[in-house]
Amino acid sequence: MQKTFTAINIEITINSGQVFLWNKIKDQWIGIDGQDLLILNQSPFSVKSSSNNIDNFFRADDNLKKILLDISRDKIVAGAVKQSPGLRLIRQDPFQCYISFICSSNSSIQNIKSMLENLCKKFGTRKRFEGYELATFPKSETLANASMRDLIECKLGFRAKYVKEAAQAVESGKIDFASLKKADYHTTLESLKKIRGIGNKVADCIALFSLDKMEAFPIDRWTQRILLKYYKKFFDNVTEKPVTEKKYEKLHSEILEYFGPYAGYSQQFLFKMERDLNKKNWL
DNA sequence: TCATCACCTGGAGA
DNA sequence: ATCTCCAGGTGAT
Numbered sequence: 001m002q003k004t005f006t007a008i009n010i011e012i013t014i015n016s017g018q019v020f021l022w023n024k025i026k027d028q029w030i031g032i033d034g035q036d037l038l039i040l041n042q043s044p045f046s047v048k049s050s051s052n053n054i055d056n057f058f059r060a061d062d063n064l065k066k067i068l069l070d071i072s073r074d075k076i077v078a079g080a081v082k083q084s085p086g087l088r089l090i091r092q093d094p095f096q097c098y099i100s101f102i103c104s105s106n107s108s109i110q111n112i113k114s115m116l117e118n119l120c121k122k123f124g125t126r127k128r129f130e131g132y133e134l135a136t137f138p139k140s141e142t143l144a145n146a147s148m149r150d151l152i153e154c155k156l157g158f159r160a161k162y163v164k165e166a167a168q169a170v171e172s173g174k175i176d177f178a179s180l181k182k183a184d185y186h187t188t189l190e191s192l193k194k195i196r197g198i199g200n201k202v203a204d205c206i207a208l209f210s211l212d213k214m215e216a217f218p219i220d221r222w223t224q225r226i227l228l229k230y231y232k233k234f235f236d237n238v239t240e241k242p243v244t245e246k247k248y249e250k251l252h253s254e255i256l257e258y259f260g261p262y263a264g265y266s267q268q269f270l271f272k273m274e275r276d277l278n279k280k281n282w283l
Numbered sequence: 284t285c286a287t288c289a290c291c292t293g294g295a296g297a
Numbered sequence: 298a299t300c301t302c303c304a305g306g307t308g309a310t
Contacts, residue, residue, distance in 0.1 A: 017305065101305090108304040111293060157291020162307090199307050220305040242306080244285070271305085 008058055009086025010040045015282035016272045018090045018209050020100055020113045021120065021137070022283055032120060033057065034093025035136045037129045050129040059091050067214075071259065071266045076230045080269035083276075089268055090209060094177035095170060096137040097210035098192075101202045102162050109282060111155075118154035119143075119163075143167035162197025169195055177211065185213045200248040208264040217255050217263040219243055226270050234258055 014022050014029055022031040029040040037050040038057065047057065072078035081087075103115045116137075123142045124135030138146075144167035151160035169175045175195065180188045188211055192203040201218050208216035217223070227238045235254055243251060259266040275282075 104304095105306040106290075106304065107292075107306090108294080111291095111304075114293085152291090155292060158289090158307095159291075197307070201306060205305085218305080222305060241286095246284070275305095 006085035007045065008088050009084070010042050012084050012086050012272070013058075013088045013090065014040075016087055016268060017109070017275070017282070018268070019092065020109070020116050020283070021096075024283075030132055030134070032096070032134065032137055034096050035125070035139070036093070037127055037132070037134065037136065039130055039132075048130060050127060056091055058088050062089070067262045067265055071262050071269070074259065074266065077259070077266045077269055080273040084269065084272055087269060087272055089214075089265055091212070092210040093137065094180075094206070094210040095140050098166060098170075098175075098177075098206050099137075099143070099163055101205040102166055102195075102197045103156060103159050104205070105159065105197065105202060113283065115154060115156055115159075122150060122154055140167045140170040144171040159197060162195075166195050166197060180211050185215050188213055189216075200243075200245065208267075214262050214264040215256055217252060217259065217267045219248060219251065222271055222274055223267060226274050231258075
């Protein structure tokens with residue numbers, strides 16, 4: 001493998017808020033990506049997949065050099081890139097990503113992780129790989145047919161009904177990830193937002209982390225703080241108050257204009273930077 | 284169109 | 298001990 005840029009930093013990438021179902025055991029990271037189990041080693045660097053995953057988890061097909069150069073036009077982003085050059089965007093299993101971020105609403109990282117682990121335990125398939133045995137993420141069919149009681153037992157709370165409906169939408173073909181991957185950003189966002197439990201922020205996360213939409217720029221509490229703190233002069237209508245539906249769209253188009261077509265990468269570096277600055281815990 | 288408010292759950296701080 | 302508040306938001310009114 002030709003080394004053209006800074007190597008991937010697994011720890012930083014896993015702990016950047018994109019994924020939840022990961023654990024560090026000894027020196028390696030074990031994770032669940034849909035029906036696939038992954039084992040990552042930092043040095044020597046290796047990625048082992050239980051099912052020969054053809055989708056590239058670390059997006060090696062991206063022209064990283066070009067992207068980092070492009071987003072580094074902005075000085076704050078440039079600093080964030082310099083601080084965590086090994087951070088990468090991840091290409092996740094779309095269904096898992098979709099359910100994960102529906103579960104993320106008004107919750108904390110630890111709590112989200114716990115909900116998703118419960119779902120795997122109750123509805124996933126046990127699989128052995130490299131001496132480990134763990135449950136994969138549930139299939140859409142399983143969650144679509146799950147009883148509310150079982151979902152509630154997974155501590156999903158008010159999200160239980162959204163998860164079931166979302167899984168049913170996949171089963172009925174209302175949501176088709178393969179087509180969404182090919183569709184443009186706007187179409188993808190609109191399709192996702194038809195599902196209850198998915199608003200702008202969650203839709204952007206799903207689009208960015210699993211559907212190859214690099215122009216997605218999820219605006220959550222943290223991103224909003226970042227915009228307020230460092231970019232007030234560029235985005236003057238940002239306040240502490242929640243971003244309303246209409247404002248979100250307007251703000252996003254301004255963001256795209258300012259940060260460029262790889263805004264999703266910018267967001268990831270900025271998000272990581274600010275979370276670390278506030279010493280927030282991850283997985 | 285916009286502002287409030289409730290919402291499961293668990294952990295932190297008063 | 299008990300209460301309050303908040304956590305990577307969203308839907309209903």
